[in-house]
Amino acid sequence: MAWRRSRRGREIAAALVVLACAGTVFGATAQPRALAGGGSGPDAGATGTGWVPHVHVAGGVDSTYNPAIATAPNGDLYAVWVSVNAGLSDLVSAKSSDGGMSWGTFGLVAGSTESEIWPALAVDPFSGRAFVAYYASASQEIRVALSDDGTTWTPSFVRACIGGPYAACSRPNIAVEYANGGDNRVYVTMDSQRGFSPDDSDVLVYRSDNHGSTWTLVLDDGGSSAGAHVQPAVAVQRGKDGVDRVLVVYRQGTTLQAATNGRITWSDDRGVSWSGPALWSSAAAQPPAIGAAHDGSSLLVTTGTGNGPDVEWYLDLDPTDPSSFSDGGVWSGFGYATHIAPDGAGSVDPSIGGRYHLLATAQPGLMYRWVAEDFQEIGPMEYVANSSAAFTGADRDFAITTQARGGAWWPAITWADFHEGVDQVWYTTPGARLTFDTSPPGLVLRVDGDERVAPIAATYAAGSAILADAPSPQDGNGGVRYAFMMWSDGGEPAHAVLTGTTDETILATFATAYPLTVYSTPSGRQIVLGGETETTPATFWVPAGTYSLEAPTPQGATVGTRFAFASWSDGDARAHAVTVTGATTLTVTFDVQYKLTVTSPHGTATGDGWYNAGTVAPFAVPGRVNDGGKTWDFAGWSADSTSSAPSAAIRMDGPRAVTATWREPASAPVTTNWVQLMFLVAAFLLLIFAILWWRRKKDEDAAASSPPTGTE
Known part of the structure; x- marks a missing residue:
């Protein structure tokens, strides 16, 4: 731990922060909260802060520090940190699939008989491969560990820090392209000390064209000139012009103490050739941070000014010319070290734009704010951890990425503090209970x-x-x-x-629902409650109230049998309102009815219809009918009745059918009526006599009226 504390002492002296905004910078009208330098606010997760309470990631018995965090293509979060074990510093990883609310699937990134420190983490948004750049202290090498699942890691050699003109190297950083699919390249930057003088150092950039398997030196910035070139930060960007750029910012000066020139060097051809370095600040007294908008619209650089805990920020709205930074303003009095994460982490989509998310030390705490990528809006300053967290402020002891959740991008923040007596790694993000x-x-x-x-x-x-x-x-x-x-x-x-x-x-x-239970006699009948039809016995669970209740009638069962409403147990009508104030039971009674079918081929039969079970049903036909010009006499009943009387009755103990049968009347015998016969004969003779008399009389009258013939 003695080595670790001395490292913290060096890094604290080289830290910077982000906080108070001038309030009118680039059209921003919202005034920041007036917080005095060194002040404190509520911890993240306190009521009303809009942040989740601190989530424990790692640590407890062993000291854990230097966390790094990145976003995978599937939205998972990866975290890596230094874990002190038996006096040696190993690198350990974990993964979260729930927005950082829980962490698991731990993996050993690097662990051996030497200490591994300064982890920097990046994830290829296309393949999902994770890369951790780190320094192996005993071997004095920069290495990159590779993992395709965030759990199992394979080391890859980048460079030996001792050799040629170099005697040491430190502070590796790493970035991965996001818009070239399987051809995404990986870049690692570091500062490397010449000889044994901290005042003579270079910024080196290595590139991997095969997903981290091998590495090639593509930039030695400072190699041709003496002086300090230190604390590089690297970013990649697919520009609006479709060009992939690699951007490296660092501090430069004749000595380490005088390294206050903020420089940027960049490549428009993926590290083959480089432009710059260009000056973006002459007051870069602390390690710089760079953010490159995912949609290629802008660049943002921050650094500590050295004039107390002030942060100056610089912006470029034309990333095709990274030498065109302008001074954005000063956030005064609140820190020394910053980190920047743009929206779009873990995504291959180069059209994603939105915000930069800034994290800064606010001695002795940690603060967050966002800035729109067009710099027209600036969010309020929000405490992530206050003085109770015992936060050191070392720039390698906190990190930030972004994560897409619910259609928006949110900051995901990790840091180390020792408020429980030993360094532990924590996490927070905006959220709510x-x-x-x-x-x-x-x-x-x-x-x-x-x-x-x-x-x-x-x-x-x-x-x-x-x-x-x-x-x-x-x-x-x-x-x-x-x-x-x-x-x-x-x-x-x-x-x-x-x-x-x-x-x-x-x-x-x-x-609150009460049971309204309806029975029926006989069972199995339909009832309707409030438009809902059920078969008895039926229980309706209903809130207290009044409901319409109905017993449909008649209801069929089998051919010739039906059920007709008779009564409700509450004495009300077949369809009526029932009021429920508690458990309620009702019974509806139906009469069983059977069909009497009366048929007759002649005449009109009566008695056809439905009768209650057990009753006696009358039926009848006329005794004689004229039908079709004939006379028919009733002959008797067939089917379920054998009665010979035209009017009969039958007990209805089931469906019944009766049919009337008929016959024609018998012919009468022929008899002689002598009186009538004699009368008829006398009448006939009289008629003949009358005819003869009339003819004789006619002849006599004709003769009398004629003159005599032959008289002279």
């Missing part, structure tokens, strides 16, 4: 698959979608049930709740 509760209280909810009695409360990363489900119905005490009515956010019974940055209670309201 969500409490899922019920009314009435004490009912069961299911939150992200965890089913238990409410309230269920937890802290979630902002942008996280939390699945809330209100199972319904739920049995309660005293023979009641609870039926889901609504969520306070208006969601469906099962729906996703998007986490913001404000603590919130989401309430599921249930109605």
Whole structure:
């Protein structure tokens, strides 16, 4: 630990911070909070801060420090840190798949009989391969560990720090291209000391064209001139012009103490040739940080001015010419060291733009703010950790990346502090505490698959979608049930709740439901409650209230049998309103009815219809009918009756059918009526006599009227 503390002493002296904004820089109108230098605010996760409480990543017994963090293509977060073990410093990794709220899948990045320090982490957004650049102290080498799963790591040699004109090297940083698919190149930068003088050092850049397997020196900035070239930071950017640029910023001066010139050198051909160095500041007294907008729209550089804990920031709205930085202003009085992460980490999409996220020491704490990539907006300063965190402020003891959650980009922050007596690694991100509760209280909810009695409360990363489900119905005490009515956010019974940055209670309201049980005699009949049809026996769970209840009638069962409403046990009408204030039971009675079918081929039969079971049903036909010009006499009944009487009856103990049968009347015998016959004969003779008399009379009259013939 003695070595580690001395390292901290050197790095604290070389740190810088971001904080107070002048308030009117580049059109920003929002005034920052007036915080005195060295002041403190609430820790992240305190009520109203909009940040999750500090999440423990690593450490406890062993000292852990120098964390680095990066975003994988699938949204997972990778973290790497130094872990002191038996007096040696190993590098350990972990992964989070829930926005940093929990960490696991630990892996040994580098561990041997020597100490490995200064880890810098990057992930290829296309392949998902993770790269950790670090310094192996005993071998005095810069190496890069490679992993395709964030757990198993393979070392790759970059350079020996001793050899030729060089006697030492330090502070490796790493960056990976994001817009060239399987051809993404990886860049590692470091400063390398010539001889044994800290006042004579160069900035070196190595490139890998095969995903970290081998490395080639592509830049020695300072190799042709004496002086200090120190503390490089590297970024890559796909420009608006479609050009992939590698950008390296560092401090330069005749000596280490005089290294206050902020320089940038860049390559437009992926490290084949380099332009610059160009001067962007003459007051770069602390390690610089660089951010390159993912969409190629701008560049942002920050550094400590050396005039107390002030941070100066520089911007370039034309990254095709990285020599065109302009002074953005000074954030005064709050720090020494900064880190920058633009939106888009882990993504291959070169169109993503938005914000830069800045993290800075705010002795003795840690602060965050965001700046729009067009520099027209600046966010408020927010405490991530205050003085209670015992934060050292060393620029390698905190790191930041961005992560897409819920359609937005959010900062993901890690740091090391020793507020529990030993250095440990912590994490935070914007988020909120969500409490899922019920009314009435004490009912069961299911939150992200965890089913238990409410309230269920937890802290979630902002942008996280939390699945809330209100199972319904739920049995309660005293023979009641609870039926889901609504969520306070208006969601469906099962729906996703998007986490913001404000603590919130989401309430599921249930109605107390009472059993309304309906029986029927006989059983198995249909009843309708409030438009819902069920078959008895049926139990409806309903809130207290008045409901329409109906017994449809008649209801069929089999051919020739039906059921007709008779009565309700409450004495009300077949269709009526029932009021429920507690457990309610009703019985509806139906009469069983059978069909009597009466048929007759002649005449009109009566008695056809439905009759209650057990009753006697009458039926009848006329005794004689005229039909079709004939006379028919009733002959008797067939089928379920053998009665010979036209009017009969039958007991209805099931479906019944009767048919009338008929016959024609018998012919009468022929008899002689002598009186009638004699009368007819006399009448005939009289008619003949009358005819003869009339003819004789006619002849006599004709003769009398004629003159005599032959008289002279």
